[in-house]
Amino acid sequence: MDTRQRLIVGSLWIGVAALMAITLEPGVPSTVGEIARLFVVIVALFLAAIYLFDPWNIHSRLLLDQE
Template sequence: MELRQRLIVGSLWIGVAALMAITVEPGVPSSVGGVARLFAVVMALFLAAVYVIDPWNVVSRVHVYN
């Protein structure tokens, strides 16, 4: 993936995290649903970081099949 494409996908994941963060109540989650929402926010931010930073060269790796 090119840098521009990675930045677009990363910004989409940040948008998903922002939308999910709206549903999370402030403070420590007291229910399973709250923990699941918080996990979804953290996972979306992690995926955004993977796409934008590409720390292990996973996203931009090109596979050539013959």
């Protein structure tokens, strides 16, 4: 996956996180639905960081396996 593709996918995950964050109420989540939304925001931000920064060279290793 080249840099441009990683930037696009990372931006999409940031968009997902932002969209879900809009649905959260301010304060501590009190219902199961709010906790699930918060979890989705955290996972989306984690995936965005993985695609944007590639801290463990995951994408480089996966591309080597395909060749």
